[in-house]
Amino acid sequence: MREALDVAIKLVVLDIDGTIAGESNHVRPAVVEAIQRVQAQGIGVALATGRMFGSALRFHDRIQSTLPLITYNGGLTQHPHSQEVLRQWPLSTAIALGILDYFESPDLRHRLEVHCYHNDQLYVREITPDTERYMARSGMKAEVIGDLRIMIERGTVKLLAISENNVLIQRLITDLRQYYSPQEVHLSQSTEIYFEITHPYANKGLAIQHLTEEVLGLKAENVLAIGDNFNDREMIKYAGIGVAMGNAPDPIKAIADWVTDDVEVDGVKLALEKFCLSDV
Numbered sequence: 272m273r274e275a276l277d278v279a280i281k282l283v284v285l286d287i288d289g290t291i292a293g294e295s296n297h298v299r300p301a302v303v304e305a306i307q308r309v310q311a312q313g314i315g316v317a318l319a320t321g322r323m324f325g326s327a328l329r330f331h332d333r334i335q336s337t338l339p340l341i342t343y344n345g346g347l348t349q350h351p352h353s354q355e356v357l358r359q360w361p362l363s364t365a366i367a368l369g370i371l372d373y374f375e376s377p378d379l380r381h382r383l384e385v386h387c388y389h390n391d392q393l394y395v396r397e398i399t400p401d402t403e404r405y406m407a408r409s410g411m412k413a414e415v416i417g418d419l420r421i422m423i424e425r426g427t428v429k430l431l432a433i434s435e436n437n438v439l440i441q442r443l444i445t446d447l448r449q450y451y452s453p454q455e456v457h458l459s460q461s462t463e464i465y466f467e468i469t470h471p472y473a474n475k476g477l478a479i480q481h482l483t484e485e486v487l488g489l490k491a492e493n494v495l496a497i498g499d500n501f502n503d504r505e506m507i508k509y510a511g512i513g514v515a516m517g518n519a520p521d522p523i524k525a526i527a528d529w530v531t532d533d534v535e536v537d538g539v540k541l542a543l544e545k546f547c548l549s550d551v
Contacts, residue, residue, distance in 0.1 A: 345478030476505025
């Protein structure tokens with residue numbers, strides 16, 4: 272665990288799933304109240320999520336954020352009020368097609384659910400139980416197209432591979448890291464069963480760096496970032512104070528300045544009280 276820095280926080284960046292939203296798929300009232308108290312002090316609060324833009328909007332509205340919304344793990348930063356796109360990084364078409372070929376190899380095709388995204392629409396080969404669970408949590412509908420190459424050739428901001436077999440997910444990550452460099456593609460997990468592939472510049476660390484420095488004119492030392500999984504690694508490391516949730520895996524806790532409570536017991540509220548509301 273890093274030693275926490277004594278900084279003036281001017282921006283809070285929060286992940287959604289596993290951070291402000293737990294099993295209920297909603298932000299608990301105590302967390303909303305703490306966020307509103309932070310905003311009342313003139314501190315901005317932004318969301319950075321692996322979710323689709325449309326799926327993240329209700330959380331942006333719930334916390335009454337006035338800042339741009341970072342989605343697709345940093346693949347798209349867009350302002351919900353003006354609809355202005357501030358930053359967008361689609362995957363290389365050639366790389367996305369190559370990864371899809373790997374996912375559809377005889378050994379893997381029937382063991383993985385694969386999603387791709389174009390213009391904030393979810394596309395799938397078929398509706399499976401995993402797709403139904405994804406749609407229920409995200410609030411978004413999937414369009415079945417059979418051959419995902421059709422949409423990938425038009426441009427996709429992210430590929431998502433889903434498998435309940437975590438050993439298989441780890442194998443996919445290992446195989447693709449041997450084949451593609453970090454300069455070609457960004458590989459991460461948002462949960463144990465979700466393996467996410469984006470452009471190398473599409474990660475939450477670079478996205479909040481852009482929001483902090485280019486949009487808001489602040490510095491990394493002014494940022495408090497809170498997350499719970501491997502796709503939060505870069506933003507936790509970038510922030511002046513990086514906080515891991517109590518439900519985060521141990522490697523994420525190890526890089527954080529501080530570890531708060533579990534999402535189900537309002538860990539975000541505790542962190543905000545410690546770093547932003549201690550003088551209130």
